Amino acid sequence: MPESRQPVAAPLQSQIWPAGGRHLWPSGGVSESHSHQHGHLVYAATGVLAVVTAGGTSVVPADRIGWTPAGIAHRHRAHGDTDMRILFVTPELARHLPDRPAVFLASGVARAVTLALTGGDDDPATARTDTARARLLRVLVDELRDTSEQRLHLPEPRDDRLRALAAMLADDPGENASLAELGRAVGASSRTLSRLLHDELGMTFREWRTHLRVYHALVLLAEGLDTTQTSFRCGWANPSGFITAFAGIVGTTPGRYRAGGPHPPG
Incomplete structure (x- = not known):
């Protein structure tokens, strides 16, 4: 899904912590191309998020969760004012997810867990123990494993x-x-x-x-x-x-x- 070349817009607000983060993007906001040591899940609480890699574009609308494996260069683009949530996944849990970008339906449980781990004005890492966070993240991955992938990846x-x-x-x-x-x-x-x-x-x-x-x-x-x-x-x-x-x-x-x-x- 080709995109017009535009200057990179900074998010309106960001919260970053070791296990994930949250970005509030204005419509048309786009990140630089980057990659992560761990695979990560993204969720658009509002708006539509596009995840662009060399292999194609994954579209993550509301009520969907996108997955990008570790080491894959990608960039994010917001369509509509977008509340983007990010969760990094440990290598142990990442083995249960595809080895390529994918999009999953966000069940009620998956959505609630994602918001619980990324919501609030304070650093969510201080609100739960590491054990509790790990337990919730495992629940989220289990929910995604039980959900059919959505046909929202367009290969390049x-x-x-x-x-x-x-x-x-x-x-x-x-x-x-x-x-x-x-x-x-x-x-x-x-x-x-x-x-x-x-x-x-x-x-x-x-x-x-x-x-x-x-x-x-x-x-x-x-x-x-x-x-x-x-x-x-x-x-x-x-x-x-x-x-x-x-x-x-x-x-x-x-x-x-x-x-x-x-x-x-x-």
């Missing part, structure tokens, strides 16, 4: 023609040109692009464009647009088609997601 193409195509669709997700028409703009036939999409990303063009559009829709919803406005901006001819596609990827309807209401069981 390697081929220059696919990268050019991705940039075009990111700039205008409502573009409804055919693959053949888009191919002429990037210098490749529709057959070549279809083969590259299958070999590199494991998707058809329709699947890939739908994922790109839904990711863009998450951003627009976070910025306050309603379902109808978002559906047309993202290229759907009618809101019902958008609602179906959105629910298939995110796991809930755009209206319920935008209202912050409960999600169906994941």
Whole structure:
């Protein structure tokens, strides 16, 4: 999911401690590329968070938790004013999570534990013993293990023609040109692009464009647009088609997601 190059914006407020942290990002805020010695979980209590690595972009909307393993260079980008929570995971617990970036549904328990370990104005490390924190973190990891991964990771193409195509669709997700028409703009036939999409990303063009559009829709919803406005901006001819596609990827309807209401069981 290509991004425009903008100056790095500092968070409005940060709290950092050895086991994690909290950043309040303004909409459009983005961190420098960095990595950590330990894997970490991120949760957007408000807003939408994008986690960008060399391998692709994970989108972490409200009620999702993102995972980035140790040593993977990444940067964070906020869409909408975002309350970002971070928890570092010990190597022992990290073995129970994927060895690649992933996004999980945040159950009620997972959300409560995450907020309990990162909330408050004071350093949370002083509010609980190390043993109590470790016990809660194990509960959180167990909850994630029992939850299906969400299809909210968009792999980054390697081929220059696919990268050019991705940039075009990111700039205008409502573009409804055919693959053949888009191919002429990037210098490749529709057959070549279809083969590259299958070999590199494991998707058809329709699947890939739908994922790109839904990711863009998450951003627009976070910025306050309603379902109808978002559906047309993202290229759907009618809101019902958008609602179906959105629910298939995110796991809930755009209206319920935008209202912050409960999600169906994941």
